[in-house]
Amino acid sequence: MIYEKSHSLFNEAKKYMPGGVNSPVRAFQAVKREPLFIKSGKEGHIFDADGNSYVDFVCSWGPGILGHAHPRVIKAVQKACEHGLTFGAPTEKETELAKLISSLMPSMEMLRLVNSGTEAVMSVIRTARGFTGKNKVIKFNGCYHGHSDCMLVKAGSGLLTQSIPSGSGVPENCTRDTLVAEYNDISSVERLIESNKGEIACVIIEPAAANMGVVPPKKGFLKELRKLTEENGILLIFDEVITGFRLSPGGAQEYYGVKPDLTTLGKIAGGGMPLAVYGGRRDIMEKVAPVGKVYQAGTLSGNPIAVTAGIETLKILKENKDIYSEIERKSDILEKAFKDSGFNVNRVGSLLCPFFTDKKVQTYDDALSSDTEKYAEYFSYMLEKGIYIAPSQFEAMFVSYAHTDEDIEKTAECIAGAGKFIFNS
Ligand code: KE4
Numbered sequence: 001m002i003y004e005k006s007h008s009l010f011n012e013a014k015k016y017m018p019g020g021v022n023s024p025v026r027a028f029q030a031v032k033r034e035p036l037f038i039k040s041g042k043e044g045h046i047f048d049a050d051g052n053s054y055v056d057f058v059c060s061w062g063p064g065i066l067g068h069a070h071p072r073v074i075k076a077v078q079k080a081c082e083h084g085l086t087f088g089a090p091t092e093k094e095t096e097l098a099k100l101i102s103s104l105m106p107s108m109e110m111l112r113l114v115n116s117g118t119e120a121v122m123s124v125i126r127t128a129r130g131f132t133g134k135n136k137v138i139k140f141n142g143c144y145h146g147h148s149d150c151m152l153v154k155a156g157s158g159l160l161t162q163s164i165p166s167g168s169g170v171p172e173n174c175t176r177d178t179l180v181a182e183y184n185d186i187s188s189v190e191r192l193i194e195s196n197k198g199e200i201a202c203v204i205i206e207p208a209a210a211n212m213g214v215v216p217p218k219k220g221f222l223k224e225l226r227k228l229t230e231e232n233g234i235l236l237i238f239d240e241v242i243t244g245f246r247l248s249p250g251g252a253q254e255y256y257g258v259k260p261d262l263t264t265l266g267k268i269a270g271g272g273m274p275l276a277v278y279g280g281r282r283d284i285m286e287k288v289a290p291v292g293k294v295y296q297a298g299t300l301s302g303n304p305i306a307v308t309a310g311i312e313t314l315k316i317l318k319e320n321k322d323i324y325s326e327i328e329r330k331s332d333i334l335e336k337a338f339k340d341s342g343f344n345v346n347r348v349g350s351l352l353c354p355f356f357t358d359k360k361v362q363t364y365d366d367a368l369s370s371d372t373e374k375y376a377e378y379f380s381y382m383l384e385k386g387i388y389i390a391p392s393q394f395e396a397m398f399v400s401y402a403h404t405d406e407d408i409e410k411t412a413e414c415i416a417g418a419g420k421f422i423f424n425s
Contacts, residue, residue: 001384005049009037030372030392031379041068043402046388054388055407059398061390062242062267065327065350066316067402073271073312080308086300093311094302100314101269101277104249107259111279112288113302117241117266118146121204123288123296124262124278125150128202128235130294131284136196138203138234140183142212142364142394145204145239145264149174183209184218184362189225193232202235202262207252210242210396212367214346214353222258229261235284241266241276242396245317247349248324255349271313273306323401324349330408331399337412341419350399354378356422367394378418385414 013020019027021035028035036048044067046056059065066073094113102108114120125137125148137150145151152166153175179196182188183205193200207222209215229236238260243252245268253259262280269277279285289295300306317323327350334352338345343354346361356374359366375393382389387410389397403411 001052001386002050003034003036003048003052006037007034009049010034013037025390025392025395028391031376033380033383033391035391036388043067043069044400044404044407052386054383054386055403055411057387057389057397057399057411058395059400060267060272061395062246062398063270063272064398064400064402065246065268065323066271066313067400070271070313070316070402072316073309076308076312077273077305080305083304085305086303088299091302091304091307093304093307097302097307097311097314100311100318101265101279104245104314104318105251105253105263105265107253107261107281108263108277108279109282110285111277112285112296113307114276114278114296114298115274115300115306116146117239117264117276118148119298120241120264120266120276120278121145121151121239122148124237124264124280125202125204126296127278127284127288127294128237128262130292131287132201132233132235134199134201135177136179136200137177138179138181138189138192138200140205140209140364141180142183142215142367143204143206143209143239144211145206146241150178151204153178153180182363182365183212183215184221186221186224186228189228193228193234200232200234202237203229204237204239206242207238207240207256207258207260208243208247208348208351210348210351210353212364212394213355213361213370214348214351214396215361215363215367216346216348217256218362222256226258226260235261237262237264237280239264242351243348244269245314246351246398249317249321268313268317269310270306271309273309274300275302275306275310327399327401330403330405333408333412334397334399334415337415338419341416342423343415343419352397352399353393353395355393374422377422381418381421382414385417387411387414 021027179192240251244265247255264278266276287294331350335347345354355361356371357369372393
């Protein structure tokens, strides 16, 4: 493959944007390569500036469950644009999207549209604090909830730690109320609740973790977490920015049969446009301004174009339930290819992740034991074969409805080849 055009575009971009990118993971640093500059996408494929084509399993980190440039979504967005892009005033479409989301996720009795997953999480935490009058928040090591200050914490060594900020620019006082438990370890949550009795507003979790690679919840873990939070008057927040409308039409809460008090959504909810959501129990959401005193606002929140993309996408998902059985079927083939080729692969629905460790990956520490150099080799092998996967061990492979049987077959063959190349099996 030739990458000359991407190379020169990257050099130019680096003069104007940190690392030449608008989000760090896109810089390909973890896989020790220069990023590709993408020119276009269609169905399950993307095309870079040098004219190379790839089967795309990043799918813009999740929104692309229907593939790129779905004709129905594009047509609806083009039509909406003719009437103006944004008014900063309520429109009927926002109610239509809110009703559609609520019909798919009944726990979301009332919700607010925002512009990014980060904004949704920042707002839902503030709402949980405002509703309970408590400040402390439990998150899980290895779960990512966007870059709002109180979520940018890295657990100290061991469990039950007072968090220290990760990265710079986050003052200690922004994270002193953020407690870190271990994913899939309910006793770590029990100990935090015990040592912070009556002070915890909420627990936030990725119901299926996809930001430390893919780590499914152990059987019963989510149900235990629900019971524990209910018993202690602590709100349970499912961060479904990735899992929402992906694991099932009703997301992880339908897939696992556990009802949170609050939920955040993003990615698929906006059909690829900047749109995210937070919501849940009506009595909690009625604390949000202008009804209640929890302030949250946004110039472009619920703008007609992003809302149109979201409505069209969710309508297609709601009208074609076979989409979910289809992406499961395609994911079955890929999972089998990984396993037959000697990979240690985790999977939840249409989210997959090969780990380069002998451990069964069920916690953040297990995930950290993965050989990221080997992941980088795997990444390059697949890229050179025209398969575009996450440029980091700690992300997910997203299967879309637009991936054809040929795409899946080609990918399965490349996985087999990568297995031979890496494990020289
Ligand atoms: P955004 O602010 O990036 O829209 O959403 C933050 C977020 C919140 N919650 C979960 C579970 C998420 O996965 C994310 C963002 N996901 C990453 C990919 N792992 C976005 C990609 C990026 O950071 O460039």
